[in-house]
Amino acid sequence: MKALLIDLDGTLVNPTKALLEAATAGYIAIGVDTFDAAVGIEIARRMEQKKPIRDLFNPEHQKPSTVRKFVNAYLDAYYISTLTMAIPFPQVHETLQILSQKYPLALITLRHISKKQIIKELHQLKLLKYFKTAVTAKDVTKPKPNPEAIIKAAKQLATPTKRCAVVGDSIVDIKAGKAAKTKTIAVLTGLYSKKELEKEKPDLIIENINQLPKTLTPQS
16 A cells, blocks of 8 residues: 555544533433433444434434434534544554654544644644645535545545555445545444444454554555
């Protein structure tokens, strides 16, 4: 591979606290004081895959208007909470230092925020220096699993997609990479199990991104 296109949440940073904070805000918005954390995580999984979440609510909260109210509050809270609650996984800085010396790196995120905002967050997390570019869901017409973000990032790195590898924790990362004809590498630090990721047939599955430097060989 000649370039790496790396996901953010679940791959480089742990988003769990931010996701639960977002779920809390969403439930409060519809008048619910407590909720099951497992349901909060399942909501995040489904929203990422653009799947319905209505059935996860009690019958009295299943009206479309109520669900929309939840989602709006959820997303608003999530984008705020990630600034303080999304913390890099252990040794991520050291790993990115090694990878960035061998490959140009691009960050690709499903967050629907501006490039200015994601750059600000990367700076706060002390990750910005490792990336040559970043593509958010707001930079494209159709976000992951559509390959548009992957293709755009590869173009910004001046690298054909077939010489890139997408690294991510989720089903949508693998689907987007395959659609763009990149290699795909799944990590097990996100919201999906190994069994779930295996169904998407990535080229490689590793425990975490820190295993990546030893598994890749740069090509000229």
